[in-house]
Amino acid sequence: MDIRYIDTRGNTDAPLKFSEAVLKGIAPGGGLFVPQELPSLTLDEIVALADVPYAQRAAEIYKRFRVDFDDEKLDELMSQIYSDNFDTPEICPVEKVTDGMYVLELWHGPTSAFKDMALQCLPVFFSACVEKQRAAGGATNDYLIAVATSGDTGKAALQGFADRDHISIVVFYPDGGVSDIQYKQMTTQDGENVCVYGVRGNFDDCQTSVKRMFGDVAFNTRLLEENNIALSSANSINWGRLLPQVVYYVSSYAVMVKQGAVKAGDPIDVTVPTGNFGNILACWYAKQLGCPIDHIVCASNTNRVLTDFIETGVYDISDRPFVLTPSPSMDILVSSNLERQLFELTGRDSKLIRQWMSDLNENRRFTLDSKTFAALKENYRCGSVDSETCLKTIREVFEQHHYMLDPHSAVAWRVAQENKGDNPMLVASTANWAKFGSNVYRALFGIESGDALPSELDGLTDVQINRKVYEHTQVSEIPAALDVLDDKPVRFTEIIDGDVEAIENSIIAFSNCNS
Numbered sequence: 313m314d315i316r317y318i319d320t321r322g323n324t325d326a327p328l329k330f331s332e333a334v335l336k337g338i339a340p341g342g343g344l345f346v347p348q349e350l351p352s353l354t355l356d357e358i359v360a361l362a363d364v365p366y367a368q369r370a371a372e373i374y375k376r377f378r379v380d381f382d383d384e385k386l387d388e389l390m391s392q393i394y395s396d397n398f399d400t401p402e403i404c405p406v407e408k409v410t411d412g413m414y415v416l417e418l419w420h421g422p423t424s425a426f427k428d429m430a431l432q433c434l435p436v437f438f439s440a441c442v443e444k445q446r447a448a449g450g451a452t453n454d455y456l457i458a459v460a461t462s463g464d465t466g467k468a469a470l471q472g473f474a475d476r477d478h479i480s481i482v483v484f485y486p487d488g489g490v491s492d493i494q495y496k497q498m499t500t501q502d503g504e505n506v507c508v509y510g511v512r513g514n515f516d517d518c519q520t521s522v523k524r525m526f527g528d529v530a531f532n533t534r535l536l537e538e539n540n541i542a543l544s545s546a547n548s549i550n551w552g553r554l555l556p557q558v559v560y561y562v563s564s565y566a567v568m569v570k571q572g573a574v575k576a577g578d579p580i581d582v583t584v585p586t587g588n589f590g591n592i593l594a595c596w597y598a599k600q601l602g603c604p605i606d607h608i609v610c611a612s613n614t615n616r617v618l619t620d621f622i623e624t625g626v627y628d629i630s631d632r633p634f635v636l637t638p639s640p641s642m643d644i645l646v647s648s649n650l651e652r653q654l655f656e657l658t659g660r661d662s663k664l665i666r667q668w669m670s671d672l673n674e675n676r677r678f679t680l681d682s683k684t685f686a687a688l689k690e691n692y693r694c695g696s697v698d699s700e701t702c703l704k705t706i707r708e709v710f711e712q713h714h715y716m717l718d719p720h721s722a723v724a725w726r727v728a729q730e731n732k733g734d735n736p737m738l739v740a741s742t743a744n745w746a747k748f749g750s751n752v753y754r755a756l757f758g759i760e761s762g763d764a765l766p767s768e769l770d771g772l773t774d775v776q777i778n779r780k781v782y783e784h785t786q787v788s789e790i791p792a793a794l795d796v797l798d799d800k801p802v803r804f805t806e807i808i809d810g811d812v813e814a815i816e817n818s819i820i821a822f823s824n825c826n827s
């Protein structure tokens with residue numbers, strides 16, 4: 313029997329199969345799908361994963377989760393996914409940077425951010441789920457993936473879903489809230505079934521409106537009846553994005569054992585640069601599967617809502633400014649996947665979750681009960697890093713270790729150092745430095761994050777600034793797909809309002825001209 317999915321707000325009476333949860337994305341009532349039970353692996357089984365290619369490790373974890381695809385199909389899909397679209401056969405290597413400090417490089421995929429780890433996988437499975445539904449004589453509607461992005465998800469999702477049958481994708485990013493490289497990556501995307509909009513407002517506005525649209529029953533009904541289209545999600549609210557992320561934590565433990573970084577069975581600590589809590593939650597699930605992970609450390613930038621939450625048990629955005637930082641993919645105040653974590657930590661109490669989520673919606677804050685707060689503190693450590701310290705860290709790590717961190721990974725590195733104990737520390741590195749090259753330039757040349765770049769850079773694009781950085785460092789080449797971005801034509805230039813009506817109208821306009 314396969315493992316079925318329930319949701320965090322208790323609205324799923326008949327638990328769904330994996331393929332159904334993937335196609336739906338979000339549960340009715342706004343809850344998130346979670347597996348009804350979790351599998352477990354023995355230490356020997358985990359360690360043995362290092363002896364097979366990454367694709368097989370992924371297939372093995374999916375088999376343990378008893379997803380509703382047969383073993384051969386899983387092997388086939390995974391070997392198609394984790395192949396030469398990544399620039400190393402290791403897929404996500406673990407690099408030793410200095411004694412006791414290891415970096416898990418999650419950015420070797422086609423868009424140079426960790427989102428590829430899941431968004432090369434989810435679209436392939438999404439297509440397989442659509443096929444499966446059709447083959448079983450189920451619904452024959454098409455799907456439209458609506459994505460709110462702080463920059464990296466957008467491109468990775470476009471790349472993964474471009475030109476897939478029966479699926480189209482619309483991406484919404486905060487206008488002015490993404491880097492030049494991220495902007496060009498998204499707006500130059502090829503494919504007949506893709507569309508990209510800038511949205512006035514910040515990422516939270518954008519994400520909140522997209523989530524509201526998912527919950528707008530009348531709108532969803534109309535889209536289905538008039539356009540034969542169901543909405544779905546490629547954000548980390550989709551379980552199909554979380555599961556591939558669980559794989560790389562289990563995999564890296566095995567790799568660290570094989571590399572001699574840790575003795576089989578001894579624990580490691582992991583630090584994750586966190587925004588929507590998807591990456592770090594995957595780490596927590598990996599620990600539940602049996603991976604010897606001791607401390608899980610949540611790293612925040614100046615938008616330290618999660619750090620404050622872990623320290624106080626109060627999630628409060630009622631009076632918290634949204635700050636733009638050198639690590640824009642972590643500029644998030646409403647952290648979606650926290651809902652899954654709280655569901656697990658309360659012993660799956662959907663009533664409490666509904667209460668907290670409605671408090672958050674109405675009062676912009678909620679307070680944990682003492683038992684859940686204690687569980688949260690037991691499961692997580694945390695820390696936050698301001699923008700200056702982030703940039704200083706990039707420079708220090710380059711100068712001391714000749715290793716290039718992007719700003720997100722630098723936030724994690726710094727918090728990891730502060731939390732380093734006796735266990736080996738694994739730092740999740742979520743982007744290649746060249747995705748955020750102008751901030752890396754600032755870091756290396758000591759230019760404060762508010763100050764102007766030197767005049768010799770006037771008029772240069774981020775692609776050109778990247779080349780200046782590389783001339784200086786000669787460490788870690790610029791990924792080819794980023795280096796050619798200036799030569800590609802921008803296809804999408806429209807900027808829309810951030811309210812749910814504007815988002816819905818753009819979806820209708822796109823669906824009408826696409827059908």
Ligand SMILES: *Cc1c(COP(=O)(O)O)cnc(C)c1O
Pocket residue numbers: 425426427464465548585586587588589590591592641642720742743
């Ligand atoms: C998305 C992203 C993050 C945050 O990951 P979450 O899963 O949302 O917590 C961190 N760094 C980079 C570079 C990202 O793209």
